[in-house]
Amino acid sequence: MFLGIENIELLQACDTQEQLASTIGALARSVGFDHWMYGLDLPIIDDRKGQYLLGGYPKEWVSHYFTQEYLRLDPVIAHCQAHATPLLWPQRDDPTKPGDRRSSAVSRMFNEAREIGLDSGVTIPVHGLGCHWGLVSFASKTHIATRDLQQIVPHLHLLAHCIHDAGRRFAPGALPVTAPHLTAREVECLHWVAAGKTSWEIGKLLNVAERTVVFHLQNATHKLGVSGRQAAVARAIVSGLITP
């Protein structure tokens, strides 16, 4: 037994980012990883720098990664966006044909990573309420056999989610944990708004007047502390109140 559930409290008890980082670092070293990283809300297209990064990756690699815009290229990122399962890298048996321009760029990226000190590792996607998504990576300077990686993947996977639970409160723009209480009607109206219906159409669906729908949406908007229907929909979705 390498890493267990008892680490939840250990990580939750950290009051500062620095304390959390050193705790994670010790855990990662104890199972043979030199580097680790926790990234949240990684922006794929836009560059408003809303992401949160924590961890012990080499600074030169992080800056190189972003200046080269590897976010758009990195297959690990693409995997984390779409899946919930860990990814072991590098994956040597890539089925893409070698003449592909994109895959050669990917190979170059992994080679550069190895030279800097990221030979092999595991990346675990983390998803959370509010459509936040991110990843936790563990990397080693030296090569680790795939079989050995597989052995500890379950523990790393759990650890990654503990890190996410403990670390996301430090991320900027974290939502207030207490979503306001909306009535059943308000939720219902918001749901149909998110589906693209107009007030009049929702009125028909719920057998009430158009004015009543407007009334409920108004109340919901106030409770959510936003202005405008679009913002209300956005806030309701990321608060988990509706799932369109």
Add this chain to the structure above:
Amino acid sequence: MFLGIENIELLQACDTQEQLASTIGALARSVGFDHWMYGLDLPIIDDRKGQYLLGGYPKEWVSHYFTQEYLRLDPVIAHCQAHATPLLWPQRDDPTKPGDRRSSAVSRMFNEAREIGLDSGVTIPVHGLGCHWGLVSFASKTHIATRDLQQIVPHLHLLAHCIHDAGRRFAPGALPVTAPHLTAREVECLHWVAAGKTSWEIGKLLNVAERTVVFHLQNATHKLGVSGRQAAVARAIVSGLITP
């Protein structure tokens, strides 16, 4: 080593829900659990029955659970909505005072569950892109010591996410996996719309005419295959294109 990463392919290879269910059942039994359940998009407030359920929970318990509206009461549900870490139950050392009406109802629920054949178990929250959320539960008829549960929690945690990756494609209303490509401007405009800005305000922020903002949002709406700005925001959020 109980359950490893090799189960990803095993579960992904299942073509039908029945095949998937029997595979999961075999895995669960191999580590001592009599019942398991996979639930996705569980509705807390409204009852439009958009949820997806798969698994081997006793039918009588499931129907009892929903007729009693335990969804609003169940602390396991509340935990799963807000966290990414597993929950071992029942938790005997609940700090809530015994005079509380709510906590006594919770105790009653757990007692009823035990009588039906759900004595102890583990529930793992699963979150995914698109603000989908759900849970995977493993339960045993007989009591399992907390220490023994803790031993296999990492493996159950990973298995739960493999189940989620493999099972959500069967859920109704699953999103198309291929989100349309939006340009940087379109994403930028959608982001500010989700924040509650008007076209004119976004124009000021981006130093373009109001008309241009309308133009970009129009294009984005068409690409997303929806009608209306609210629906575009909703679809963009659940597709992971913006994170407000």
Add this chain to the structure above:
DNA sequence: ACGCCGCCTGTAAGTCCTTACAGCTGTAAT
């Protein structure tokens, strides 16, 4: 009985969004 709350409805003025028309610039690939 009273207050509180969820739920429901109406009118009206002003603002915002949607969609149709039409047109311009610059970059990159074939």
Add this chain to the structure above:
DNA sequence: ATTACAGCTGTAAGGACTTACAGGCGGCGT
């Protein structure tokens, strides 16, 4: 050179939303 595409802008009409005013009904707990 031609095509394609991202980005940008304008006008105008009609529909939709926002906010202000005002009011009624029923259930629940004290």
